[in-house]
Amino acid sequence: MKRAVFLAPLGLLLLLLLAFAMGLGRDPKELPSALVGQPLPAFALDALEPGSAPLASAALAKDGEPKLINVFASWCTSCRAEHGKLVQLAAEGVPIYGIDWKDEPAAGRAYLAERSNPFRAVGSDPSGRAGVELGVTGTPETFLIDGKGVVRMRHAGPIDEQVWQTKLGPMLEQLRAEARA
Amino acid sequence: MGAEIGHFALILALLLAIAQAGFGALGHRRLDPALMAAANVSAIAQAGFVALAFGLLMQAFAVHDFSVALVASHSHSLQPFAYRLAATWGNHEGSMLLWVLILSGFSAMVAAGGKTMRPGFHSLVVAVLGLLAIAFLAFLLFTSNPFARLFPAPLEGSELNPLLQDPGLVFHPPLLYVGYVGFSVAFAFATAALIEGRVDAAWARWVRPWILAAWVALTLGITLGSFWAYYELGWGGWWFWDPVENAALLPWLLGTALLHSALVLEKRGALISWTILLAILTFSMSMVGTFLVRSGVLTSVHAFAVDPERGIFILMLIAVSTGGALALFGWRAPTMRSGAMFSAISRESALTLNNLFLMAATLVVFLGTFWPLVIDLVTGNKISVGPPYYNRIFAPMMIPFLALVPFGPMLRWKSDEWRAVASRLKAPLLLAGLVLLAAAAASFATFGWRGLGAALGFALAVWLVAGSFALLLRRWRSESGLSARLVRTTPLSTWGMVAGHAGIGVMVAGITAMAVFATSEVVALAPGENASISGRTVTLQSAGVVQGPNYQALQARFLIEHNGKPRTLVSERRLYPASGNTTTEAGIAASISGITYIAIGDETNGRLAVHLYRHPLVGWIWVGALIVAFGGALALADRRFRAGLPAISAAPRVALPA
């Protein structure tokens, strides 16, 4: 008993070191979304292209189709890196909607005009208020919405092949299966 | 060539550290003076080679040797000379070299001194320090070589982070590291004592100066860091409870506990295993602090190169050193002599209580820093622990603790009477009580409950200062009034203790004033316009761009008028074109009553965003901390202390409470 008391510090140290070792590889800045499992919060954004249909959460939630909502900005370099992947996914039939976050609409339009536009519709959020509703912490950020309009997953950072294959792709398949059932 | 010689010197130092550990261990076993001397010589030579390496790295910085990768990435040819030199430790590799240099320095001092110590034990301490040196030199050489070359050498280096181009960088890291690393000596003493299975008053006598030296340096380092953050970050705060600050506070709290428990061990032979454990934990916490800053495990405002690989190395290093020491502790400590008994009302009890509170405070900071990590790993949830948490938990713990401080030195060893102690402290108690009532009456009407909090804080401050000095007065009083002879013969260590405790009182006054009475305003001013803060009129006189050696600055001049007395103040925002970074150089007008602090922001429509702060008594926080450190230095200067004399005095002088 007495010895156990004297060995306790060693045990605590080993636990602490274990925690540190597990914590080493991870990114302390990566945050879970408070929205996962919640219905898509309400927002209604003007279309980035004047004359196009606006982007409203109510409409996005209604059509029964699982989809991606991608938050991007023309000033964001990582968004450029993931753009090709988005275009490829759109070509494969993945429905992607865009939110041009904290950006001059003109700059956002120019950004999309220079590249092909992977988005079914793009809302302009120059004040970033829709982003706040979504709990956006930076660009790019992508949300997966199921057929009932519930946020099921969030990915912060650019989407690349690996992220798609291991994280977002399988989830989209699952949501599509749920929507069919 | 210099870099290669430096690298080679480090390799030699590593070999010498191996020799130091080997000879030391053998010397301990065989009690062979030749082997012991060899260990000592190895330690001293090792320090010499590390110093050579450090000097060569400094020289590479001084002469812009951009072929050394470290220089190229942390020095720009326009960087002023002092900051080129200080850049030596303004980065990961260089700061680790500084760490190793200080470790070797302490190791050499222990090797060279210690004439009064039992030779076998001394040799064992030197051996343990050698083991630590091996670990850190290996870390340096294998993961963080400061002398790596760059080929081809760039023509220009990239600038040291401008936030670091400040006099703070010249003194803050070295002092902090002397503190962190200084505790390695206590660690080595504790480990050696466990190996020998013997701890006594002499052990405590030998180790206390080392603890005290490290503690003084750490106190100064933290104080300087706090002041640096205050004027450089531009938010006008003196403590942010940032993980990296906590990493320095943890060994400080433990070191403070150690300082007091070692006193009990020295004077009374009690708290033996506890003191050993504290000595191990204090240095371990210093290492955890190093790990924390460099591993990227926690998020902090402190920018440090983050590298998980180094993190793993440091983790292994902690696992082996601390783990080894704690395993020894678990094995040996239960069989060691348990200490002398003492009554509930005694100096020993007071010091034990001190340790208890400091451990609880350590736990607050430790949990606040690391518990979010544990929750994240176990549940995946992210939580934050910030100032609102610490303010609610740390302060309520500190107030009763500090209120007990003046009782400690007034208590007799072994056993005392409550009533007698209270009567010795009658005057300070009365004074603090009066302050409490007067301040409460004065401030409740204006500030409500916050005013009561302030009254409590100021009364606590008065109590700490008066209670500490009461000890001196008591000591000096003889039958015929104050005795000049008694004043003269007051030992420096007593002066040191009084200063240490009174300094805390000065800090409490500053912290209280900051917490309750600090005010701030944000205004937009055009030149010629004014705003007011705490009865002071602040006029923006002019704003314009000025050119510094390696930066351009938006400089604003302010006129502050208070009670008809004008004072000017300059506040800057600097742009460092080499790196594109900007910094804030807040303007500070300081007096004994507080600091008027002005930071400038962006200009819109010809108006400058101006952040005005009035921080009453804020300077007392740092001055108080300096007094605390000065007290430690006084005690360190005490001749009885340096003599390394075993604490077994023939005739106890019962009459004197000190």
Place this chain on the structure above:
Amino acid sequence: MKHRLVFAALLLATAAGAVEPGEQLADPALETRARAISTELRCVQCQNQTIDESNAPLARDLRVIVRERLLAGDSDEEVVAFVQARYGDFVLLKPPFSAETAILWIGPFAVLALAGYWLARRPRSAAAAEPQPLTAEDEAQVDAALGHVRKD
């Protein structure tokens, strides 16, 4: 994660006093409440700062939102809940009390109480507190040490 790192670098550089003049509310009482709330909310875009201190664009947005909610008549708790609902517990610098965080709030006091209890009931006897006699080795040491001092 690159974009986040870039943000971080920018932030650190321009950390100077974050609240801008235009953001402030005309009503001093509301503004004081807004400042107090802001110092309890963590900026999600930064390293480790409150939204009151941070110059990050998102911190600014949140400061504005805090003030809008206050103007709309929300209580302090409602404002905090509004932000918490969108960004999670992470934004609360004062962690909410729960099974997970109980140790933070109770742990230190529990240790203090337990150790205090142990200290109060440990065996104590003035009679037992006599110093132990010196061993021969101790005596030798005292002699050696005293000799050393005399040489000084």
